[in-house]
Amino acid sequence: MPEWRRRSSVDDSEATRRRFTRRQWARRWRLGRLLAALVALLMVVAVGVWLVAYSSVLGVKRVDVQGNDFVTDAEVRSLVQIDDGEPLARVDIAAVASRIEELPAVKSVDVSRKWPNALLVQVRERDVVAVIQVGQRYRGMDETGTMFRSFARLPKGVPVIRATGELSAEVRAEGASVVGALPAKVARRVEYVELRTVDQIDLVLRDGRSVVWGSAEESATKGKVLEVLLGEEGTTLDVSVPGNPTVK
Known part of the structure; x- marks a missing residue:
């Protein structure tokens, strides 16, 4: 083989080796940068988790x-x-x-x-919709019958619930639900709600008239009917059957 061809072959091999070496170093450099970036990211995440979940820096003050x-x-x-x-x-x-x-x-x-x-x-x-006397104090209750506060005196404008029989939680809840369903105009005119049983509930108005209410069913409808009947003459207003009310 001519000398010039041998030298060309050697030069080509050397150039190839150098290119291979440069590619190897380039790959290693890219991999190193990627690993460094990943380590830095993990450190940032770890510090963030520590700050949020374990340190008092973002703690309740x-x-x-x-x-x-x-x-x-x-x-x-x-x-x-x-x-x-x-x-x-x-x-x-x-x-x-x-x-x-x-x-x-x-x-x-x-x-x-x-x-x-x-x-x-x-x-x-909770909102007080009615009160009931317990001993020497008045207990306020919400529309579910839950008693949650006391009054030394009867609060103005709040209907009173009176029980003639046993005041069970069920009866108390029925009475409170009746008061809670009353239109504001009607509620202001109620002196007290009389509870006998869950099916025998009456209202006594501040003007002395009585209202036969029946059970707590359809209380919203009964309240609207009663609002209309308030303008009628008579001492007894019966809305126990709201589709057929009577005045006596």
């Missing part, structure tokens, strides 16, 4: 309470039961809400995270 009137902020906060600085992300929201809902005056509650360092508790309290 205050509890904000909204929507409460009768229930005090202190009562609500006492039932949150979390340590100061506890990571906000790890607070058991459902458990906190469940404890606060045990307060008799609380109808519902919504608990949420208020980043970076607060817990927001939004309270919805």
